[in-house]
Amino acid sequence: MSVGIVSYGAYIPKFRIKVEDIARVWGDDADILSAGLMVYEKSVPDLDEDTATIAVEAARSAVSRHNIDAKRIGAVYTGSESHPYAVKPTSTIVAEAIEATPALTAADFEFACKAGTAAMQACMGLVGSGMVDLGMAIGADVSQGAPGDALEYTAAAGGVSFIIGNKESEMIAVIEDTFSFTTDTPDFWRREGMPYPEHGGRFTGEPGYFKHVTGAANGLMEKMGTKPSDYDYAVFHQPNGKFPSRVAKMLGFTKEQIKPGLVVPWLGNTYSGSCMMGIAATLDQAKPGDRIFATAFGSGAGGDAFSFRVTDKIDEVRDAAPKVQELLKDPVYMDYAMYAKHKGKIRLA
Amino acid sequence: MSVARFWRKQINRYNIVGTHCKTCDTHYYPPRNVCPKCRRDGDIEAYKFAGPGNVVTYTIIHTAAEGFEMQAPYALAIIELDEGPRFTSQVVCDPKEVSIGMRVKPVFRKLGESGDKGMIYYGTKYVPDNDRN
Amino acid sequence: MRDVAIIGVKNTNFGEMWDRSFRDIVVEAGVGAIEDSGISGEKLDGMYVGNMSGGQFVEQEHIGALIADYSGLSLDLHIPSTRVEAACASGGLAFRQAVMAVASGHEDLVMAAGVEKMTDVSSTAASAALAAAADREWEGIMGATFPGLYAMIAKMHMHQYGTTSEQLAAVAVKNHQNGSMNPIAQYKNRITIDNVLNSIMVADPLHIFDCSPITDGASALVLAPADIAHEYTDTPIYVKATAQASDTIALHDRRDITTLDASVSAGKRAYEMAKMTPADIDLVEVHDCFTIAEICAIEDLGFVKKGLGGKMTEDGETAIGGKIPVNTSGGLKSCGHPVGATGIKQLVEVTQQLRGDSGPRQVDGAEVGMTHNVGGSGATAVVNILSRKR
Numbered sequence A: 001m002s003v004g005i006v007s008y009g010a011y012i013p014k015f016r017i018k019v020e021d022i023a024r025v026w027g028d029d030a031d032i033l034s035a036g037l038m039v040y041e042k043s044v045p046d047l048d049e050d051t052a053t054i055a056v057e058a059a060r061s062a063v064s065r066h067n068i069d070a071k072r073i074g075a076v077y078t079g080s081e082s083h084p085y086a087v088k089p090t091s092t093i094v095a096e097a098i099e100a101t102p103a104l105t106a107a108d109f110e111f112a113c114k115a116g117t118a119a120m121q122a123c124m125g126l127v128g129s130g131m132v133d134l135g136m137a138i139g140a141d142v143s144q145g146a147p148g149d150a151l152e153y154t155a156a157a158g159g160v161s162f163i164i165g166n167k168e169s170e171m172i173a174v175i176e177d178t179f180s181f182t183t184d185t186p187d188f189w190r191r192e193g194m195p196y197p198e199h200g201g202r203f204t205g206e207p208g209y210f211k212h213v214t215g216a217a218n219g220l221m222e223k224m225g226t227k228p229s230d231y232d233y234a235v236f237h238q239p240n241g242k243f244p245s246r247v248a249k250m251l252g253f254t255k256e257q258i259k260p261g262l263v264v265p266w267l268g269n270t271y272s273g274s275c276m277m278g279i280a281a282t283l284d285q286a287k288p289g290d291r292i293f294a295t296a297f298g299s300g301a302g303g304d305a306f307s308f309r310v311t312d313k314i315d316e317v318r319d320a321a322p323k324v325q326e327l328l329k330d331p332v333y334m335d336y337a338m339y340a341k342h343k344g345k346i347r348l349a
Numbered sequence B: 001m002s003v004a005r006f007w008r009k010q011i012n013r014y015n016i017v018g019t020h021c022k023t024c025d026t027h028y029y030p031p032r033n034v035c036p037k038c039r040r041d042g043d044i045e046a047y048k049f050a051g052p053g054n055v056v057t058y059t060i061i062h063t064a065a066e067g068f069e070m071q072a073p074y075a076l077a078i079i080e081l082d083e084g085p086r087f088t089s090q091v092v093c094d095p096k097e098v099s100i101g102m103r104v105k106p107v108f109r110k111l112g113e114s115g116d117k118g119m120i121y122y123g124t125k126y127v128p129d130n131d132r133n
Numbered sequence C: 001m002r003d004v005a006i007i008g009v010k011n012t013n014f015g016e017m018w019d020r021s022f023r024d025i026v027v028e029a030g031v032g033a034i035e036d037s038g039i040s041g042e043k044l045d046g047m048y049v050g051n052m053s054g055g056q057f058v059e060q061e062h063i064g065a066l067i068a069d070y071s072g073l074s075l076d077l078h079i080p081s082t083r084v085e086a087a088c089a090s091g092g093l094a095f096r097q098a099v100m101a102v103a104s105g106h107e108d109l110v111m112a113a114g115v116e117k118m119t120d121v122s123s124t125a126a127s128a129a130l131a132a133a134a135d136r137e138w139e140g141i142m143g144a145t146f147p148g149l150y151a152m153i154a155k156m157h158m159h160q161y162g163t164t165s166e167q168l169a170a171v172a173v174k175n176h177q178n179g180s181m182n183p184i185a186q187y188k189n190r191i192t193i194d195n196v197l198n199s200i201m202v203a204d205p206l207h208i209f210d211c212s213p214i215t216d217g218a219s220a221l222v223l224a225p226a227d228i229a230h231e232y233t234d235t236p237i238y239v240k241a242t243a244q245a246s247d248t249i250a251l252h253d254r255r256d257i258t259t260l261d262a263s264v265s266a267g268k269r270a271y272e273m274a275k276m277t278p279a280d281i282d283l284v285e286v287h288d289c290f291t292i293a294e295i296c297a298i299e300d301l302g303f304v305k306k307g308l309g310g311k312m313t314e315d316g317e318t319a320i321g322g323k324i325p326v327n328t329s330g331g332l333k334s335c336g337h338p339v340g341a342t343g344i345k346q347l348v349e350v351t352q353q354l355r356g357d358s359g360p361r362q363v364d365g366a367e368v369g370m371t372h373n374v375g376g377s378g379a380t381a382v383v384n385i386l387s388r389k390r
């Protein structure tokens, strides 16, 4: 049975902080940082936004984009590394808010930045086997970077929801295949009860990101017998602008192929939402028949690669919900003090 | 607010779900189980509102209610839904943006939490509907 | 129904009474009222005590019994004592219950009292306790505060009628002027319009000087059947009307945001009961928990057309010596607002005015006075009319 994306929805909080405003606090050189990271500003959640509220907004956007009867959704999986509760699912909040309850299964996923794509794969299995009619996979985060840590320049907020189904007539993109590449590589982690993650510095690059992204990407192309030039677009996990650009080049994809999905320079790293945001931004402008290649990366570590073929249906549903570029427009900028308040770095008690 | 007390009305807060009296065709949000117009002759059913509405009146709260200190200053408003009922909600935006009569639309936000250990309460707040103002 | 008269009154000092407890102040007021009436405590047939939130302010419920006990009216005498609660209208309501008890013939000598001890908790906790007078599930949960609710009334009043911040401030200035002449007042300082406008914003458009304070205080009075009132006092003050009305608990459900229909309704019933009109009233104590509340009150009680309360205040018509003196005590704003006591304090003030006992703030020739006590943002209102003449 073929499976595919029936709808998608994205959500990005309206606040931004510029890299230079963070750099000023820590005495770093903003120009060098921005050039190196290829990130200029990042999204910041409102005081009353968290992963659950972002997941709900993304989920509602996906439901309304294709006018989906939420009762058809038989599974809601939310991937995040910043679930508001350590124990108690985010996905039940989402399911209740979109009125998909009670006849469904739900669970939260965690795999650093690729929990959302892992949720997509789980949904593919469920709808592909006919266990459920539609599955909803969400990647959402209000990721945390410790004050002064390199991650603080990029850790952003946002979320994306995909509704996965098995009826080709309602798919906007067929998922041609998926392949994952997973090892136990401790390049980034956060211990229970700790507010900020730890990372292996440069160790996150070669043995982490690049090994697993290329492993998954090459694995999928090998499995499918495809090559980079078979694709119109490509999306790679974007913790910054540099990594996806470099990995694209390593794999043989061009700058033009990754351009529409490279949203990190003006958004930052939305972690579980990162690669999915790139896919959403690409779907926002893809034409029927286009093929999209995507690979997510999650520290710890693994890569999830996907091959999509866009259908005629895309033209019918694309404009019915805000596009990623629209969500990025007209941000409200804040200084580091307000940012610290929004991120809970200022505590009243 | 206790866990059960919040949970009981959760569906009315996650979405704008109130009630409707079939006898007199009046909508209620917050929900009422007795129609004040028809009383025992009323016939109440659940009703899901579209969501958008107008600001009837508002204030900018500087001295926050307990638990809302981090949000101060925040805009609190009485909102009139397109179907008629009025209720109280925050309008999440730059307080300077709020005005009487402005169009607002619902968003899903944290309403509050019981300290660091307790429940997080989610529900509907409002934001300016900039496409319609 | 029998006519009823007030034969004794007493207010404690209002303010932050760090060295005095809940029971200290209510006993002082009760004993003072009994002394003033010339009766002996054991002659009381019953007590009605207004108290909004002993539970939250002093973690004490069962207020009625506590007060009877510490007034020495429980041991041997076992005098019935009942707590009455309607948020900030608790005092006014306790009075109404007491009047009905006497009027019905069920009881003869009855005490009506009110008390609140608000400073034994933090101001945050006090604000949270007060917010419980609004709709906890549909107002409080959204971050509504009491100043916030009245601020929304003020915003609407300004929008609809062009009422200004200066006019709101004029209420506070006038009430501080009156309070400066009241020995029990919490704030005896006079203030200016600029003081109000330059004070910090609590809930736009209400500044801190637009708000009544947190206060400890107690008030009490003794009622008797009018027929025997002269046995105890030369100046009984007669209860011509006591009326109460309800409205929606939440501000958002009101018919009109800037009208407290409960005040209008209780006012109408009171005028009918007393066979009077606003023109017959020589002075009124209204519920100015916020400056906008006084403006709404004088409109809702018929002293001025809707929308013109601000102008009337600005023009000085509500000052002592004006067309209708409002809040000669200093009101809730300057005299203080111990929530459960306020309704009784208003009646004590009017009684003293009608007796001619009000010293420098005396309204010349006062024959008839009114009190207006509101619970919450207007869900309960109590209006009473008192007269020198039976």
Ligand SMILES: [Zn+2]
Binding pocket: B021, B022, B023, B024, B025, B026, B035, B036, B037, B038, B039, B042, B043
């Ligand atoms: Zn009805």
